[in-house]
Amino acid sequence: MYxxxxxxxxxxxxxxxxxxxKARMMRLGQWKTNSILREKIDRxxxxxxFHASSLGEFEQGRPMMEKIKAEHPEYKIxxxxxxxxGYEVRKNYNGADVICYLPFDTPYRVNKFLNLANPAIAVFxxxxxxxxxxxxxxxxxxxxxxxxxxxxxxxxxxxxxxFLYRKMLYCFTHLFVQDERSAALLKEFGITNxxxxxxxxxxxxxxxxxxxxxxxxxxxxVYDKNGKRxxxxxxxxxxxxxxxxxIPYFNEHPEMKLIIAPHxxxxxxxxxxxxxxxxxxxRLSEAIHDESLLEGKDCLIVDSFGLLSSIYRYGAIAxxxxxxxxxxxxxxxxxxxGIPVIFGPKYQKFKEARxxxxxxxxxxxxxxxxxxxxxxxxxxxxxxxxxxxxxAGHFVSDNAGATEQVLKKLGL
Numbered sequence: 464m465y466x467x468x469x470x471x472x473x474x475x476x477x478x479x480x481x482x483x484x485k486a487r488m489m490r491l492g493q494w495k496t497n498s499i500l501r502e503k504i505d506r507x508x509x510x511x512x513f514h515a516s517s518l519g520e521f522e523q524g525r526p527m528m529e530k531i532k533a534e535h536p537e538y539k540i541x542x543x544x545x546x547x548x549g550y551e552v553r554k555n556y557n558g559a560d561v562i563c564y565l566p567f568d569t570p571y572r573v574n575k576f577l578n579l580a581n582p583a584i585a586v587f588x589x590x591x592x593x594x595x596x597x598x599x600x601x602x603x604x605x606x607x608x609x610x611x612x613x614x615x616x617x618x619x620x621x622x623x624x625x626f627l628y629r630k631m632l633y634c635f636t637h638l639f640v641q642d643e644r645s646a647a648l649l650k651e652f653g654i655t656n657x658x659x660x661x662x663x664x665x666x667x668x669x670x671x672x673x674x675x676x677x678x679x680x681x682x683x684x685v686y687d688k689n690g691k692r693x694x695x696x697x698x699x700x701x702x703x704x705x706x707x708x709x710i711p712y713f714n715e716h717p718e719m720k721l722i723i724a725p726h727x728x729x730x731x732x733x734x735x736x737x738x739x740x741x742x743x744x745x746r747l748s749e750a751i752h753d754e755s756l757l758e759g760k761d762c763l764i765v766d767s768f769g770l771l772s773s774i775y776r777y778g779a780i781a782x783x784x785x786x787x788x789x790x791x792x793x794x795x796x797x798x799x800x801g802i803p804v805i806f807g808p809k810y811q812k813f814k815e816a817r818x819x820x821x822x823x824x825x826x827x828x829x830x831x832x833x834x835x836x837x838x839x840x841x842x843x844x845x846x847x848x849x850x851x852x853x854x855a856g857h858f859v860s861d862n863a864g865a866t867e868q869v870l871k872k873l874g875l
Contacts, residue, residue, distance in 0.1 A: 465594050465627060466569055473567045488547040492564035499563045500579035510541045512582035514565055517546035520588040521553055523611045526666040526866040527586070528558050535875055541580055545591075568593040577603065584873070586610060594627075597634035606636040610869055611663050613814060614645040621648065639869050641814055658872060661865040662815065668772075668799040669863055675773040680750045681722065684763045685777045693720045694842065697778030699771045699797060700726040704787035705807065706736055708831045712838055713762065714741040719842065722774060724765035726784055726792070733766055772796045779848065780841055786810055786827070798824055801856030803848065805837060818862075824855030 480487040504510070513528055515521040521544070528540050542559035544550035554562050566572035573595045585600050585607040587593075592609075600607040619625045620632060632638070632654055639660045640646055646657045685695050698709055701723055713721045725732055737744060744762035747770075757763070765774060775781055781797035786807020794816050797804050808829040810816040819825030828834040841848045 509583040512541040517549035524588040601634040660868040695720040698782040700792035701784035705784040710739040798855040803851035
């Protein structure tokens with residue numbers, strides 16, 4: 464039944480691919496996988512295979528890949544993606560030796576892939592459960608692990624009708640989970656080869672902080688001629704629902720500045736943001752060509768990708784978008800700089816956000832008024848601002864170390 468469902472999914476992707484860009488990219492990418500493996504796999508080398516569904520999972524596996532690359536030259540790295548949004552962004556990532564799409568989880572494709580890749584170790588990241596791959600890896604006695612995983616009672620594995628899916632979990636050599644609740648849930652079903660290591664993303668954001676870029680235009684915007692730093696709110700990955708809440712507050716509070724990095728930077732969205740602003744603003748792309756345009760501006764609109772994780776360091780407070788839509792974006796990228804983090808109400812599925820609230824470094828707001836109240840508190844009481852920022856920073860540093868624990872367990 465499972466394989467039949469996968470075959471049907473593959474058929475649907477093929478059917479819609481002429482009309483759907485992502486489906487077309489996925490199909491073409493998978494079609495190239497075997498030739499990539501034939502051409503690039505070194506038959507005399509030992510490979511550790513990492514599989515990430517998309518970009519978020521890749522970031523969780525990245526600290527482990529880079530540590531292996533640096534400290535264990537006896538291994539090479541094979542990295543696969545299922546989603547085009549991961550592969551197309553990271554297909555030239557120099558931390559892996561071979562990068563390709565993962566073929567659909569059908570028995571024929573699975574055997575073909577494993578015959579060509581011949582991994583010594585397989586590592587799946589967070590939510591990646593592919594039954595045929597897992598069963599075949601186990602049959603071939605290839606150690607297979609899952610890292611940074613979280614399990615919840617409502618998942619299919621733990622339902623009365625989920626026995627066939629639950630069998631996938633018994634294929635893992637070891638499971639590295641983020642919390643004790645996941646370990647306890649697995650134990651109820653007889654799965655005890657489990658270690659609670661936390662989330663490797665804490666290690667990743669600490670690495671990112673060390674490598675943060677100096678951005679002269681942003682520095683010019685935040686600091687005045689006397690070197691005094693303005694109190695700046697950095698709004699990252701914002702959506703219109705977020706902007707309708709935070710921009711009116713900014714308009715009414717001349718004592719603060721705003722850096723806004725919207726999730727989508729197409730022309731219409733940028734113009735929409737500018738229509739909401741009642742104070743002087745400039746786009747970063749314009750300031751890069753003429754830094755004098757920053758003079759007298761109170762809002763900097765970041766209209767390019769790849770800079771946000773470095774820009775948070777210039778803020779006194781961070782707002783993370785997405786909480787009034789499908790769910791919040793990355794809170795740890797901001798928290799690592801020791802600043803309080805505000806986000807919308809849809810955060811429950813994100814353990815790090817729940818824990819950030821518990822330690823006092825994060826705040827969820829459910830309305831415009833709630834945002835105004837929290838901002839008023841942080842701007843008025845600097846001891847609250849400092850304490851919440853320190854709590855956020857300590858939360859990240861205190862939870863680091865998952866990568867080292869996993870590698871030690873793997874004997875690396």
